Amino acid sequence: MTEKKKYTPTQREQKFLDAVQSPKYHRDIVNGLHPFFEENAPAEMQGFYTTGEIAALRVLKNSDHDVEKRMPVKLTRHYFDIAKNSKPIQHIVKATPEETNDLVGAEDPGYQMDYSPVEGLLHKYEMGLMYVVSTCSAHCRFCYREELIGRKDIERADGTVAKKGLAKIPEIVDYIHSHNEIVANNGGVHPETGREKLREILLSGGDPMVLANSKIAAWLSALAESGIESIRIGTKEMAFFPQRFDDAFLSMLDSFHETYPDVGLRMILHFNHPDEFLVKDDQGNYIVDENGFHQWNPATEKAMKGLVSRGWVSVENQSPIIKKINDNSDALRIMQRDLKRVGAENHYFFCGRDIVAHRTFNVPIETAWKILNDSQKGLSGVETHARLSITHYRGKTEVSAVTSEPIPGLAGSENGVIIFKLLRNAADARHRGKVCIVGRNPDAIWFDGYEDRVLFDEAGLFDYARVKEVQTVSEE
Ligand code: SF4
Secondary structure, rough: OOOOOOOOOHHHHHHHOOOOOOOOOOOOOEOOHHHHHOOOOOOHHHHHOHHHOOOOOOOOHOEEEEEEHOOOOOOHHHHHHOOOOOHHHHHOOOOHHHHHOOOOEEHHHHHHHEEEEEEEEEEOOOEEEEOOOOOOOOOOOOOOOOHHOOOOEEOOOOOOOOOOOOOHHHHHHHHHHHHHHHHHHHOOOOOOOOOOOOEEEEEEEOOOHOOOOOHHHHHHHHHHHOOOOOOEEEEEEHHOOOHHHHHHHHHHHHHHHHOOOOOOOEOOOOOOHHHOOEEEEOOOOOOOOOOOOOOOOOOHHHHHHHHOOOEEEEEEEEEEEEEOOOOHHHHHHHHHHHHHHHHHHEEEEEEEEOOOOOHHHHOOOHHHHHHHHHHOOOOOOOOOOOOOEEEEEOOEEEEEOOOOOOOOOOOOOOOOOEEEEEEOOOOHHOOOOOEEEOOOOOOOHHHHHHHOOOOEEEOOOHHHHHHHHHHHHHHH
């Protein structure tokens, strides 16, 4: 039997942890479809599904097309109040029979487990992503971690099959020390991968903000003590339950900053649509104040102010572009503008990943590029920092440009081309910046839609043999 590892906090750490307050929160969550099937959801929420919708979902129960087997249903009261007046927001959390019509997709999108040296940690680039919890306050139907949230069995690189496990402090701290020692002894880069010091960690899951403050604080201080320079918390809680960003949480952050002033803290928010934070009138229009500014939901505004007023916390938003939710350049324009106005950066927009059932949710890659590009027309430079990224298993890849015109002399570019650029190579930092050019396919929702039209691929996103074949034909 392997001995359970222990972690002993330092004195400075213990002092910080002893002062943390962990209040209980009442999110009024409806968990699963069962309360709707049995009509024991709170009365005002019961109408979230029509009788017909419930009947259609009930028929699928326990079959291969059971929507909850794919992705558990969960909803907070705060989010219900927003969703009841917003179709796009309903599409985020409301299960539909259509989502299990076509279950094609990867069980482990992006082959995440290939990058997992320790249970619960993905080590990519100079960064580590950790699964610290396997649920969120509510669940998005398009979730790109449905295999974690749904507790599904995943095959790992060594052929074993198991559910994805969660990170534990002792193992993670040991791994950080040992990786960073190898890097330090090799002149600052890892001898095999060219990666630098593991200096940044993203607490993810699931949503770390469903954990008690004491648990979040334990992660923050253990990571800070192990030499991590910057910690990110990835969360959709600002949308699902903004009341979570209360004084107890903010004062924990303050005291963390006081104890570890050199360690950066980044809150990576996940708003998909401005309906999640702006108030609408009875006609469905956003309410503006006397200065013409959009009025924010008071709870969300308070939470956002709490974060951005702490200048040492950087606040960023990232969101996938998903069918029927935010495949709308007007909505994205308002979102980018209002987030930047209140002090949050627009970090990435993503093309949907190749999750199970991705055809239900994903917008074609070229359409997503056009929507984002259109949304940024007329915005200022600082409002348009976000790029469109698609997560290839090799790493984050920018959809940099889509041309409408052919490139003279380049066979295969008759309908225009797409230029992909590797922003970050997950396994080998040296490949950053390499590009891949493919002929257009307006229907492609994933890389496989371009397999037969690769024109140039120094990034290695496609099969090189195929690239050579295309190049030979164009040279003849
Ligand atoms: S908040 Fe993120 S992890 Fe949670 S259900 Fe939504 S997409 Fe999945």
